[in-house]
Amino acid sequence: MAGSDYVVTPPAGTPPDDAALLITCMAQGDREAFSRFYDIFAGTAFGLIRRVLRDPSTAEEVLQEVFWQVWQEAPNYDARRGSPVAWVLMRAKARAIDKLRSIRRRERTFVMPVDETVARQDDATVENPGVAAEERGLVHGALARLPHAQRRVIELAFFEGLTQTEIAARLGAPLGTVKTRARLAMERLRDALKGADGRG
Amino acid sequence: MNRDEIRELAAGYALGGLDGDDRARFEALLRAGDQEAAAELSDFEATLMGLAAESTEAPPPGVKAAVMARVAAEARAKPREAPARPAPARAAPRRSWWPAAWAAAMAAGIAAIVVGLSVSATYEKRVEGLAREAAGLRAELGRQQAMVALIRDPATQIVALAGLEEAPSARARMIWNAPAGGLFIAAGLPAAPAGKTYQLWAIAGKNAPVSAGVFEVDARGTGSLRVLPLAGVDKVDVFAVTLEPAGGLPAPSGKMYLAGKS
Numbered sequence: 498m499a500g501s502d503y504v505v506t507p508p509a510g511t512p513p514d515d516a517a518l519l520i521t522c523m524a525q526g527d528r529e530a531f532s533r534f535y536d537i538f539a540g541t542a543f544g545l546i547r548r549v550l551r552d553p554s555t556a557e558e559v560l561q562e563v564f565w566q567v568w569q570e571a572p573n574y575d576a577r578r579g580s581p582v583a584w585v586l587m588r589a590k591a592r593a594i595d596k597l598r599s600i601r602r603r604e605r606t607f608v609m610p611v612d613e614t615v616a617r618q619d620d621a622t623v624e625n626p627g628v629a630a631e632e633r634g635l636v637h638g639a640l641a642r643l644p645h646a647q648r649r650v651i652e653l654a655f656f657e658g659l660t661q662t663e664i665a666a667r668l669g670a671p672l673g674t675v676k677t678r679a680r681l682a683m684e685r686l687r688d689a690l691k692g693a694d695g696r697g
Numbered sequence: 698m699n700r701d702e703i704r705e706l707a708a709g710y711a712l713g714g715l716d717g718d719d720r721a722r723f724e725a726l727l728r729a730g731d732q733e734a735a736a737e738l739s740d741f742e743a744t745l746m747g748l749a750a751e752s753t754e755a756p757p758p759g760v761k762a763a764v765m766a767r768v769a770a771e772a773r774a775k776p777r778e779a780p781a782r783p784a785p786a787r788a789a790p791r792r793s794w795w796p797a798a799w800a801a802a803m804a805a806g807i808a809a810i811v812v813g814l815s816v817s818a819t820y821e822k823r824v825e826g827l828a829r830e831a832a833g834l835r836a837e838l839g840r841q842q843a844m845v846a847l848i849r850d851p852a853t854q855i856v857a858l859a860g861l862e863e864a865p866s867a868r869a870r871m872i873w874n875a876p877a878g879g880l881f882i883a884a885g886l887p888a889a890p891a892g893k894t895y896q897l898w899a900i901a902g903k904n905a906p907v908s909a910g911v912f913e914v915d916a917r918g919t920g921s922l923r924v925l926p927l928a929g930v931d932k933v934d935v936f937a938v939t940l941e942p943a944g945g946l947p948a949p950s951g952k953m954y955l956a957g958k959s
Contacts (some may be wrong), residue, residue, distance in 0.1 A: 531765075569816040654714035655714075661716055684708075686745075690748065
């Protein structure tokens, strides 16, 4: 991916090259390398998982699964296909969304509101992580600077795993509007993140 | 398809929210090698990763402990092999200290094996010693049990032997059971001279004495002999002890030291 424009600096300030090196060592069964890799990326991955899943113990369970998967897939890591941080976050997001969907299937009777009116009533429940994240002060940075309507589309798609048709139903908006909002939101985010990186 | 449309699909695809038809259309573009679609997609994917990385939250330490434990358990179950695929070139020049770490880990592993072997050798010796000790105790227990059984048997008789002229203070007991044999215990006998030994005889009626075996006495003059059943002898009238040449004789030839009637 053209991730070079979006170098995400890991908390420990470890250059991405070192993270790729750690993955190489992990592929050879190096547990110390894995320990360091975890220390660098667990916070970022957990932040993402927590935005999708409100329940802390469920989020912790998913985090554990993500890093177990990362350890097992280390031999298949290909630097040409993505940076280490993207490699971890893709898995974190996919796992968290899978978990959220399985929870939804179990609790279908009182979730899946058909329009925004019902969705607002649900805001205080487990089933609205976007709002939950906002309550916890997690919505900040580039996402917080989006217009509300665009932010909702991103939240519902990226943090709740809804398809565009489902988002349209949830918001009571035409599908075409949802698609346009998604594109506009993504373009704004890209510009904002590039700007924040000081290299756009 | 115009540029906005492609971007729209790319944005939805990156978000993971494209419905069936749209997803099929966009994937067809990617398969067809559409440069713009691929570029937009990777751009948006990177954007989302940047978005995801904006908020971090430290997980509780228990999660790491659990993952590391799982990894350690897997390493014990099936050690990981070196990957078939060569490492990325950019990483290669900076790997220098990892092989050293590996060598150290291997050395530690070998040391553990050596220590393990030496510990196991020590334990094997110990187990051998215990086995010998147990065999000895079992044999001793067998002897004790045989004696107790012998004494308990109503058919068992105890014959007292008194010292004769050569050893007036000598005393002996014969615990005798014809079918089972018996146990002879003597005390107060003088030490047998060199080349000589004491021999126990069983005499039935007017028959010739039958040898019941030879025995040595210790410095205090005590000796004992386990006597096996004597062939053709079911009733013994007299037990007697004589001093005979070492190894004993088929018939008594020396002086009598002890004698007792049953």
